[in-house]
Amino acid sequence: MRTPAEVRVGDTPDVRVVGPVTQTDIVRFAGAGGDFNPLHHDPGFVATSGFPGVIAMGQMQAGILAGWLSDTFGVEHVRSFGVRFVAPVFIGDTLTLGGTVVSIDETDGESLATLDLVASGDKGPVVTGSAKVAVAST
Amino acid sequence: MSDPLPAGVVDRVEYDVERGKIREFTRATFTTDPVHTDPAVARDAGFADVPATLIHTVVAGHQRDQRAFVDSLGLALARVVVGSVTWTYLRPLTAGDHVVGSRRIVADEQREGKRGGTMRIVTLETEYVDTEGEPVVRLEEVLIERGEQR
Numbered sequence: 282m283r284t285p286a287e288v289r290v291g292d293t294p295d296v297r298v299v300g301p302v303t304q305t306d307i308v309r310f311a312g313a314g315g316d317f318n319p320l321h322h323d324p325g326f327v328a329t330s331g332f333p334g335v336i337a338m339g340q341m342q343a344g345i346l347a348g349w350l351s352d353t354f355g356v357e358h359v360r361s362f363g364v365r366f367v368a369p370v371f372i373g374d375t376l377t378l379g380g381t382v383v384s385i386d387e388t389d390g391e392s393l394a395t396l397d398l399v400a401s402g403d404k405g406p407v408v409t410g411s412a413k414v415a416v417a418s419t
Numbered sequence: 420m421s422d423p424l425p426a427g428v429v430d431r432v433e434y435d436v437e438r439g440k441i442r443e444f445t446r447a448t449f450t451t452d453p454v455h456t457d458p459a460v461a462r463d464a465g466f467a468d469v470p471a472t473l474i475h476t477v478v479a480g481h482q483r484d485q486r487a488f489v490d491s492l493g494l495a496l497a498r499v500v501v502g503s504v505t506w507t508y509l510r511p512l513t514a515g516d517h518v519v520g521s522r523r524i525v526a527d528e529q530r531e532g533k534r535g536g537t538m539r540i541v542t543l544e545t546e547y548v549d550t551e552g553e554p555v556v557r558l559e560e561v562l563i564e565r566g567e568q569r
Contacts, residue, residue, distance in 0.1 A: 343474060351472065356470050363559075
């Protein structure tokens with residue numbers, strides 16, 4: 282396994298910017314995951330739904346946030362990843378993904394960092410979350 | 420294949436974890452670590468094959484009829500939103516794995532909504548086990564059915 286990252290409480294690893302989100306991005310995620318709810322690709326259906334436009338599936342922005350997390354810390358070091366969905370993502374939104382190390386604890390002989398995570402769109406947070414990742418003991 | 424589900428299990432899915440599907444998720448989630456797409460890089464990093472991205476269990480969407488599932492819980496699909504999802508990783512899911520996920524209801528509560536009406540909050544837990552029967556990943560999903568507008 283690769284060496285865990287060295288971090289301290291308060292660290293904010295470099296953020297990632299993704300977007301603007303396109304219909305193609307949403308369709309590509311639908312193909313990977315199998316969510317073919319027309320809310321995510323059919324403007325005619327969306328017009329009957331009350332939303333002002335096609336929205337991404339929440340799992341997409343959760344997955345993009347998870348990608349930032351595993352690219353930063355190594356997928357084998359991630360012990361948990363949790364998200365809450367707070368606002369929809371529309372085509373054209375640009376996402377900013379990042380997090381903050383809020384604590385580091387020794388658990389079962391492993392240094393586990395707890396991170397607060399956030400994915401923000403053009404108007405504020407769209408997904409908030411937290412993760413536990415194994416890090417180098419200091 | 421049509422064995423009855425064990426008591427308390429609301430649905431069950433199984434699939435092979437495949438390199439091609441991992442590559443699709445890697446691209447769809449803007450994940451850049453080549454460990455997910457290059458078997459040689461994965462082996463150098465200590466994996467048996469390429470590891471899946473963190474949300475790979477979403478692939479179960481290909482096997483589920485979400486409308487039928489929501490109906491079976493007695494929920495109104497149009498008023499249901501996913502509030503939160505948490506994954507707990509017991510080991511990295513890797514190409515070549517075959518996993519079986521059993522989904523159970525672990526909580527089903529009613530709460531007064533802020534804008535009137537009663538919200539129903541259903542918490543589901545899915546545990547995926549490998550061919551050895553060992554748990555690999557657990558998934559907790561909280562579904563919220565908003566109250567009817569009056």
